[in-house]
Amino acid sequence: MNASSTKKPVSPQKRVVGFNVLEDRCIWMKAGVINYHICDNAFDCNACPFNRAIRQAMKIDPAVDDHTAASTWVTYLVERYDGANRPCRHALTGRISAPKTCPYNYECYHCAFDQMLDEADLGADLAVPTCRTVAGFRLADDYYYHLGHSWVRFEHGGRARIGLDDFAACVFGHLDQIDLPPLGARVQQDKVGWTFGRKQHRAGVLAPVTGTVLAVNHPAREHPELVNEDPYHTGWLFIVEPDLPKRNLRRLFFGAECTRWIDQEQHKLLGLMGPPYLDMAATGGSVVRDIYGAIDTLGWDDLTSAFLHTTRK
Known part of the structure; x- marks a missing residue:
């Protein structure tokens, strides 16, 4: 499935919310x-x-x-x-x-x-975000989310810090490889910006914004378990200087949009898991952090197509 065929987030008039900005007066x-x-x-x-x-x-x-x-x-x-x-x-x-x-x-x-x-x-050490739980998955407050399950937090000057969201971290589980773009590389919104792998499987992740890579998180690249354990804090992946931050917002979810979106994604996941797991929808509790490894009937290609919106390989 190509990203261009998926439904765009609503609300064309959006504001770039900077994370932990002490003063927001122009x-x-x-x-x-x-x-x-x-x-x-x-x-x-x-x-x-x-x-x-x-x-x-x-x-x-x-x-x-x-x-x-x-x-x-x-x-x-x-x-x-x-x-x-x-x-x-x-x-x-x-x-x-x-x-x-x-x-x-x-x-x-x-x-x-x-x-x-x-x-x-x-x-600098990344400030710990506050998180809320939606359908059993964590969402970091004041972060933006892309339909391919990457997140963005805008920092002072419009720089964008990027990572993999908790939903994808739980669905794909214990990764053993993360390949990040090099410094100075260009990433383009809705195009594959980086990849991760687990044993013989590989998957591409769509970049949530367009811009130039300024820094990468070497500890997360060398220890992929950080992405699964702490995707919004120590497991961040890289920082981008966006071309135009506001131009990217139409393809990103924020605030209440994220709640509706994750609810939809959870129901899609339960559909792939099959009838025995439909009761999970009513629990509202936490989920296992390795869904792919725990459910034998889930196929890697089905998951990447359904949630990362990348072409099967």
């Missing part, structure tokens, strides 16, 4: 340019339509080189604050809590502190 609001606007792009200002509209209204010339374009959105801030008191944009957005001034006129590509924050984010 930087233009923090600067006093506008009265109220909540960031809906995880502070990925360069890909934000609202930011472009503000720049046009303020007659900030967009016809500049890429490096300058990355900073001219704060031209107003340069004029508003004198050189000794310009607040760092990361303090304005809430990324750092301590006050800090900007010595570079908001040309962040010059700033070692800005680069250090990005590197620290890539290497």
Whole structure:
């Protein structure tokens, strides 16, 4: 089955919700340019339509080189604050809590502190998400989910951390191989982005967003059991710089959509398992973490076709 033939998630108007963002007020609001606007792009200002509209209204010339374009959105801030008191944009957005001034006129590509924050984010321990149980499977709050059972959590600047969801981790069980894309590789939404394996079986997983790979989780690649045991925390897989975060949202589930979707997936799974297991639908309890290994009648190809939406091989 091809991903393009599956039903798209509903609600075309969606907001990029950044995970653990302390302040969600738009930087233009923090600067006093506008009265109220909540960031809906995880502070990925360069890909934000609202930011472009503000720049046009303020007659900030967009016809500049890429490096300058990355900073001219704060031209107003340069004029508003004198050189000794310009607040760092990361303090304005809430990324750092301590006050800090900007010595570079908001040309962040010059700033070692800005680069250090990005590197620290890539290497930092992942915050533990809160989870709820739906049809016996865990769903991490404020994560987005793709119909191919990968998850995304958007972090500061719009970066997307990606992994395999708990449903797939339970269905496919104890994996012995995970092949992740290399640094700098391009992944495309709805196309196979990485693969996993169990004994002689292999399966491809559709990428939930389009973008460039910035980091991979080497411990999870070397110890695939982390993906089964802790898919939303230590078992994350890689980080992507998305091309345009909001453009990917129409193919992702979020919030209440996830509950309805997992309920549907559970009933599909029970149908594949057969009549003896239909009573599981009424229990609402936890499920075994190796359904494929526990149910002899389940075929690997049937599971990959039904839930990963990849072509059988």
